[in-house]
Amino acid sequence: MKFKPFWLRKWSLLGMSLFLFLAACSGGQSSQGSEPAAAAGSEASSGPVKVVWWHSMSGELGKTVDSLVKQFNDSQKDVQVEAVYQGEYDEGLNKFKAAMGSGSGPTMMQTYEVGSRFMIDSQAVTPMQQFIDADKFDVSQLEENILSYYTFDNKLYSMPFNTSNPILYYNKDAFKAAGLDPENPPTTYADVEKAAKALTKDGQSGGSFPIYGWLMEQLLANQDVELLNNSNGRSGLATESMLNSDAAVNTLTWWKKMVDDGVMLNLGRKTDDTKKAFAAGQIAMTMDSTASLRGIVSSAEGKFEVGTAPIPKPSADYKGKGGVIVGGASLWIMNDKPEAEQQAAWKFIKFLTEPSTQAYWNVNTGYFPITKKAYDEDLIKENMKKYPQFETAVNQLHNTKIDPATQGAVMGIFPEARQLTETAMEEAINGSKSPKQALDDAAAQITQKLQDYNDSIAQ
Incomplete structure (x- = not known):
């Protein structure tokens, strides 16, 4: 399918030029995106691979994001993530649209759930499924009712991040x-x-x-x-x-x-x-x-x-x-970045799915852990004792039958x-x-x- 986004027709001549530049730079990639690299830092490099992450978490949520980034950066030397706040969801998505083709866009992007159809149709992303398949990553450790929203044609396009109902x-x-x-x-x-x-x-x-x-x-x-x-x-x-x-x-x-x-x-x-x-x-x-x-x-x-x-x-x-349908946002990897940079983003995303990371995220934000074993972490157990009301939300999520109605609607x-x-x-x-x-x-x-x-x- 040859892509000409709805919003593109309303762009200025400069915006049109930027979009065409993206198409040229991406080598005519389809919505499947580029294949992920074998490993972060596999290409010759004088230092760690830098990953720029655009997000929409402000206030205390933003502080928790910064803390997670620091934990990851301090834990290894191959990848360094820079988290950059881009405003609320709508503002962040608009900035992403404006950056397309300019070379100034992020490596990975947090986009709210209702932006999913646009992200797919933009042809600017590498589906998460490609990294999962190449790495033989076990998705059974993640919550099915959360994954289901971001799964299209049996392919996971983005990794759930902040999730609520x-x-x-x-x-x-x-x-x-x-x-x-x-x-x-x-x-x-x-x-x-x-x-x-x-x-x-x-x-x-x-x-x-x-x-x-x-x-x-x-x-x-x-x-x-x-x-x-x-x-x-x-x-x-x-x-x-x-x-x-x-x-x-x-x-x-x-x-x-x-x-x-x-x-x-x-x-x-x-x-x-x-x-x-x-x-x-x-x-x-x-x-x-x-x-x-x-x-x-x-x-x-x-x-x-x-x-x-x-x-x-x-x-x-x-x-x-x-x-219930999950709300919140997920993480997308951009296909116009070098393969090593995409793989570096995938390494960070895997860190975010670890039980201990998810426990920290849940306790400090109130969002659902996307990893099942996070509930075995002492941090969450102690928090559930303090806030037993959260069990209502967990049960409601787990009692939800997955079908098109509860997966949620998708439209551009x-x-x-x-x-x-x-x-x-x-x-x-x-x-x-x-x-x-x-x-x-x-x-x-x-x-x-x-x-x-x-x-x-x-x-």
Whole structure:
């Protein structure tokens, strides 16, 4: 397939020149990329092979990234990794697009999960599977439910790095005060609605869910419902959005009803706002990422006990169906770098998958370990005792049935699609459109964007 990215048509003449330069420099490589070298540093070199890693981890997460890089660099002399923060996910991906063909891009790139289809279609990456096969690397040591998102056509394209999924957080003290059993949290939509009504009193609202497209995607996957045609874009390029499915309309109707009834607050799109309201005791329930668990528990310390539960399903009839999609980001190796440099990046990635490294990453960030044996590390065992709520997330991940719905949708215009989803959610919850009309309109716009994108890469 001759590649002409959708975004390329909007570039300036300079951007077009840069892209053509990349094609020339990469020798017309296909999406399979170049073959990895036999070993890092196998070519003549006056020093260690340098690997430039672009990432989007800021604050405490960024400090943990820097610590991991230092641990790796200090552990050997053949490879030296330089981690460079590039802003949030969208900004980092845009910088990557701008750097394509300029020679100033990274050796490896952290890209959020919804950027996966673009990364593949860019033809700028060497699939991780090539390194795995050449090295006979044992992927069975890694979590299947995490690997599944980044696997396309039975090929792992990138290595999962920071991984999370959403869970229900609730105020155990508020549950007890409302006459609810704090050890039996709600599991269905009706349970959530009933609990929200009981919890709404004395200036406290039953809860608030952020208007976040990721949560809608998760609630649909939890019903084993696909977001796109063609097996969620995994058996072929997606050509139609199914955001307006009956399951989506019913879910948004349930959400809106609780807001209309005054038992759920609408605090907008920012997850930080719902977290702050939860910590302040203004709301008794919320849905958020497992990566927020430590922060949420810590913010409630001394005020109330935080409980966690799997995200709800429409009814008990859905038990055993569906599950959660992993969120977060993965690591990609660029195919326009020398083979020794690519292999050096692979060496660092293998270090990141080691049980002790994954234990350190989990304890210091709250993201899932991608390596099964990390749970045997004393560091994680001690952390699980301190934060037993995390077991909810682990069980939810392991209880998820792998199929196209729970693997997650893939499309080259996912960031735009998620924004359109959030607009539809907002329109419905604010009452400017019915849930069905809002989702119908968003699905039509996403479908048109999919067609435009598919046309661009077919030319």
